[in-house]
Amino acid sequence: MPKIVTEFTKMVGVDYPIIGAPMFLISYEELTVAVAQAGGLGAFPLPNYRTAQDLASALKKIREKTDKPIGVNIHLSGRFEWKEQLALCLNAGVTFFITSLGDPRLILDDVHANGGKVFADLISLDQAKKAADRGVDGLVAVASDAGGHCGSTPTIILVPYLKSKVGLPVIAAGGVSTGAQMAAAIALGACAVVVGTRLIATDESRALPAYKQAVVAAGPEDIVCTDKITGNPASWLASSIKDFRERPEIGSKRWLDLWSAGKSVAQVDEIKPAADVIREIVDEYAEVCKAMSLTLDE
Numbered sequence: 001m002p003k004i005v006t007e008f009t010k011m012v013g014v015d016y017p018i019i020g021a022p023m024f025l026i027s028y029e030e031l032t033v034a035v036a037q038a039g040g041l042g043a044f045p046l047p048n049y050r051t052a053q054d055l056a057s058a059l060k061k062i063r064e065k066t067d068k069p070i071g072v073n074i075h076l077s078g079r080f081e082w083k084e085q086l087a088l089c090l091n092a093g094v095t096f097f098i099t100s101l102g103d104p105r106l107i108l109d110d111v112h113a114n115g116g117k118v119f120a121d122l123i124s125l126d127q128a129k130k131a132a133d134r135g136v137d138g139l140v141a142v143a144s145d146a147g148g149h150c151g152s153t154p155t156i157i158l159v160p161y162l163k164s165k166v167g168l169p170v171i172a173a174g175g176v177s178t179g180a181q182m183a184a185a186i187a188l189g190a191c192a193v194v195v196g197t198r199l200i201a202t203d204e205s206r207a208l209p210a211y212k213q214a215v216v217a218a219g220p221e222d223i224v225c226t227d228k229i230t231g232n233p234a235s236w237l238a239s240s241i242k243d244f245r246e247r248p249e250i251g252s253k254r255w256l257d258l259w260s261a262g263k264s265v266a267q268v269d270e271i272k273p274a275a276d277v278i279r280e281i282v283d284e285y286a287e288v289c290k291a292m293s294l295t296l297d298e
């Protein structure tokens, strides 16, 4: 299988423009390693590790299994500790950082000094311009299609919009579970895609078995976007938050029982190893590119 070359793969040094989404309570070392070994960029969110010691141990396990590039999602709002965590990541050779909330300038110099890149999660042109002014290397366009916290504009509109108005590399986050969907995102101008929902239903994800099954069973009509759970709009499997809406007093319901996923559950039909998911996306991408070129009658 040939590599897929984009601005992102050249920048980061991976074979495919696929980031295994950093997902709260889902992406830990197993999924990160599986995606990295399959040629994508494995990633996890720092808040998945409660202490710096937990993070150090996870990074050690990852580095025992892969020397490929990996990424992390770092929250800079002040709600989570990040300084010691950043140093641990840089020491472990983490070269790709996706910032959420907060000011990316807090980490830019340190990451750049270590040869890494900083992209910012954002949902609008205003946020994108602000991030660009602050010197980020690129943008992660979090669309309305995305699992987790989502934007209000679909991938098919948001990616070309940010790309043309801001000019920085744009990564599409939202609605990509298949190779055809990745081809669409690349056609729109994205240099890579973040795949979240599809990877929930993998052997290496830490989602509960019933959560994985629910993602497989769900269709897009089973996903609701609401700000009632976290205070910000996010996409959820409606069945998992039914009680939450009907009985607000169960606010203490365990996070593990609140199941986030995006509308691309539509394309998730089976639980399988993450490497198979990546390979299938790449195979289908190649087929779609060939088929698209055949539509030209020159």
Ligand SMILES: Cc1cc2nc3c(=O)[nH]c(=O)nc-3n(C[C@H](O)[C@H](O)[C@H](O)COP(=O)(O)O)c2cc1C
Pocket: 021, 022, 023, 024, 026, 045, 073, 098, 100, 121, 142, 145, 146, 147, 148, 149, 173, 174, 175, 176, 177, 194, 195, 196, 197, 198, 259, 260, 261, 262, 263, 264
């Ligand atoms: C269960 C779940 C948890 C997520 N947690 C995070 C997170 O902690 N940090 C983050 O940057 N993005 C998080 N996301 C968003 C993903 O990184 C990514 O933007 C999104 O999943 C892409 O859309 P898709 O689900 O349609 O593939 C999460 C997504 C899901 C589905």
